[in-house]
Amino acid sequence: MLLTQAVLFVHIVSAIVLLAGVLGGHIVGAVARRAPDLEHRRGAVALGTPFERMTTVAVPLTIVSGLVTLTLFGYAITDLWVLASGLVNLVIVAIQVFFWNRIGPQVHDALARGDDATAVVLMRDPRAVAIGRLEVALAFVIVALMVFRPGWLG
Numbered sequence: 001m002l003l004t005q006a007v008l009f010v011h012i013v014s015a016i017v018l019l020a021g022v023l024g025g026h027i028v029g030a031v032a033r034r035a036p037d038l039e040h041r042r043g044a045v046a047l048g049t050p051f052e053r054m055t056t057v058a059v060p061l062t063i064v065s066g067l068v069t070l071t072l073f074g075y076a077i078t079d080l081w082v083l084a085s086g087l088v089n090l091v092i093v094a095i096q097v098f099f100w101n102r103i104g105p106q107v108h109d110a111l112a113r114g115d116d117a118t119a120v121v122l123m124r125d126p127r128a129v130a131i132g133r134l135e136v137a138l139a140f141v142i143v144a145l146m147v148f149r150p151g152w153l154g
Contacts, residue, residue, distance in 0.1 A: 011065035021054030
């Protein structure tokens with residue numbers, strides 16, 4: 001019983017940290033996009049580092065603790081809400097790996113060189129803004145799926 005409660009606690013905390021990391025990173029990103037000058041933009045981007053770390057740690061911890069929680073609570077991995085949660089989590093990971101891990105270093109490099117114009121173009125790219133908003137929405141979807149565990153089609 002104690003193991004079950006501990007794993008559930010870790011899973012819930014990791015999901016909260018994941019949501020906080022995604023939200024915090026995008027809030028700081030929005031502040032950086034709207035910053036009036038290079039120094040303010042650099043400061044806002046620097047504030048995003050802890051949120052990036054939160055997301056990096058929370059994603060695998062949420063996945064692992066989720067799989068253990070599934071086993072301990074007897075949920076079927078074929079339940080639609082479980083599959084949907086896993087898929088959404090994988091999409092967030094893919095966004096991090098294939099988009100932000102490419103764009104983020106370019107922004108950091110431009111700011112380090114003092115090239116505010118390039119940093120602004122990268123940050124205000126409509127695709128980056130849309131992907132950021134999608135990622136925030138997906139983070140909320142994961143939490144909703146875990147909390148409500150909808151029994152679609154069943």
